[in-house]
Amino acid sequence: MNTSVPAATLLPAIARGDVSAFETLYDRYASTIYALLLRILCNTDDAQEVLQETFVKAWTSAKMFDALRGSEVAWLISIARSRGIDRLRSRRIRYEREDEAGREISVRSSFVEFTTGSDMAIQSQERTAVRGALAELPEPQRRALELAYFEGLSQSEIAAKLNEPLGTIKTRMQLGMKKLRDRLQAFQ
Amino acid sequence: MTTHEEFESIAALDAIGAATSGEATALRAHLSGCIPCRRARGEFAEAALMMVFALEPVRPPAFVRTRIIAAKEEAERRFNPWWLAVAATLFLALWGWREFGIRVARERDVSQRAEIERLEHENALLNQRSEKLSAEMAALAAADTRTISLSGQEVAPSASAKVFLEPSRRRAIVFFTNLPANPNDKSYQLWIIRADQPKPMSAGVFDVTQSGNASIVIENLPVATEIKALAVTLEPRGGVEQPTNTTFYVAGNASM
Numbered sequence: 491m492n493t494s495v496p497a498a499t500l501l502p503a504i505a506r507g508d509v510s511a512f513e514t515l516y517d518r519y520a521s522t523i524y525a526l527l528l529r530i531l532c533n534t535d536d537a538q539e540v541l542q543e544t545f546v547k548a549w550t551s552a553k554m555f556d557a558l559r560g561s562e563v564a565w566l567i568s569i570a571r572s573r574g575i576d577r578l579r580s581r582r583i584r585y586e587r588e589d590e591a592g593r594e595i596s597v598r599s600s601f602v603e604f605t606t607g608s609d610m611a612i613q614s615q616e617r618t619a620v621r622g623a624l625a626e627l628p629e630p631q632r633r634a635l636e637l638a639y640f641e642g643l644s645q646s647e648i649a650a651k652l653n654e655p656l657g658t659i660k661t662r663m664q665l666g667m668k669k670l671r672d673r674l675q676a677f678q
Numbered sequence: 679m680t681t682h683e684e685f686e687s688i689a690a691l692d693a694i695g696a697a698t699s700g701e702a703t704a705l706r707a708h709l710s711g712c713i714p715c716r717r718a719r720g721e722f723a724e725a726a727l728m729m730v731f732a733l734e735p736v737r738p739p740a741f742v743r744t745r746i747i748a749a750k751e752e753a754e755r756r757f758n759p760w761w762l763a764v765a766a767t768l769f770l771a772l773w774g775w776r777e778f779g780i781r782v783a784r785e786r787d788v789s790q791r792a793e794i795e796r797l798e799h800e801n802a803l804l805n806q807r808s809e810k811l812s813a814e815m816a817a818l819a820a821a822d823t824r825t826i827s828l829s830g831q832e833v834a835p836s837a838s839a840k841v842f843l844e845p846s847r848r849r850a851i852v853f854f855t856n857l858p859a860n861p862n863d864k865s866y867q868l869w870i871i872r873a874d875q876p877k878p879m880s881a882g883v884f885d886v887t888q889s890g891n892a893s894i895v896i897e898n899l900p901v902a903t904e905i906k907a908l909a910v911t912l913e914p915r916g917g918v919e920q921p922t923n924t925t926f927y928v929a930g931n932a933s934m
Contacts, residue, residue: 516743520742521735521736524738542742542746550753560723564724620728623728638691639696639729642695643696643723663696667691667693670725670728671690
């Protein structure tokens with residue numbers, strides 16, 4: 491990564507109330523986190539709200555960050571994914587209720603406003619390699635991983651959605667993750 | 679029993695949030711004591727992050743950044759120590775007010791207990807006085823009651839006393855009138871001069887107020903035939919074994 495402030499120094503500085511460190515954190519990772527939230531929620535309003543929740547949480551809980559347990563971006567992604575999946579689940583429940591009431595709902599009514607090629611979380615060549623690793627996965631494995639990671643579905647929910655036996659789904663996810671890990675280790 | 683390979687497979691699922699709650703619980707317990715599996719779990723977590731990094735980054739609209747900075751400041755205000763200080767001050771004030779209320783209630787309780795004790799003591803005194811009056815009335819009304827008159831002497835010529843003697847109960851009640859009030863360091867003492875003994879015998883100590891009146895009850899009297907005379911002297915407060923002077927205030931013979 492090519493940044494003026496070393497990544498590991500941002501959250502400790504934010505914990506001390508350093509506003510400029512917070513702004514740097516946002517500028518560095520907002521595009522990655524926003525892309526993740528759009529992928530999970532498929533709605534710009536919801537994604538922006540959860541993006542706000544994520545960074546405010548980072549501001550108020552920066553002192554909880556433990557560098558020994560992972561990187562800053564991993565910590566932010568963990569917060570964003572958890573809150574994004576929560577929002578998605580509550581929205582599903584709301585839509586199910588509205589569907590029961592006979593309303594016509596467009597679940598994915600809006601999409602990304604604009605995109606950019608700039609990102610500070612990962613270099614573009616690394617992204618290309620990661621995409622290559624994902625692309626090498628058999629489609630059923632990749633699909634199962636995406637349903638679990640981006641939509642927060644359980645093994646049994648994925649099996650029901652894909653109309654496959656539970657054991658098959660479990661094996662697909664395990665194989666897919668092991669392949670991803672092996673490819674990642676090959677990069678390093 | 680679950681093997682390391684099986685735990686590694688569970689770790690792969692856990693990294694993308696797909697492990698069941700039972701699998702996740704068993705994995706956490708195992709990871710605490712297994713370094714290779716903990717390392718594998720970390721590798722799977724990094725692999726899961728690759729799914730995010732593979733996404734094309736999307737820059738949020740500029741207003742979102744402004745809104746987040748404002749929201750951060752709002753959150754900061756909520757955590758501001760100044761508000762904490764105000765909250766702490768309010769808490770202490772309310773706590774102090776409550777403690778003050780409790781203290782006032784306790785003091786009121788103590789005061790009420792003291793008042794109850796005072797009234798109980800007063801009630802006991804009234805009961806004693808009532809019993810004394812009852813005894814006096816009984817003595818006065820008894821059929822064998824004898825009366826002895828004591829007359830004022832030189833120091834108190836207008837004073838007098840009446841002794842109502844119940845020989846059967848060896849008890850007497852003496853009413854004094856027009857005696858001068860005794861000083862605070864002195865007491866009046868009634869003496870019985872016995873026919874069978876050379877020395878006077880103390881029959882009781884009493885005080886006289888400005889009213890000049892007093893009464894005492896004498897128990898365990900000698901038999902009537904042994905009482906020769908009665909006399910009152912002024913003695914040191916609380917009384918003495920034997921009279922310290924011969925200045926009688928009232929005196930009289932018991933023979934009738």
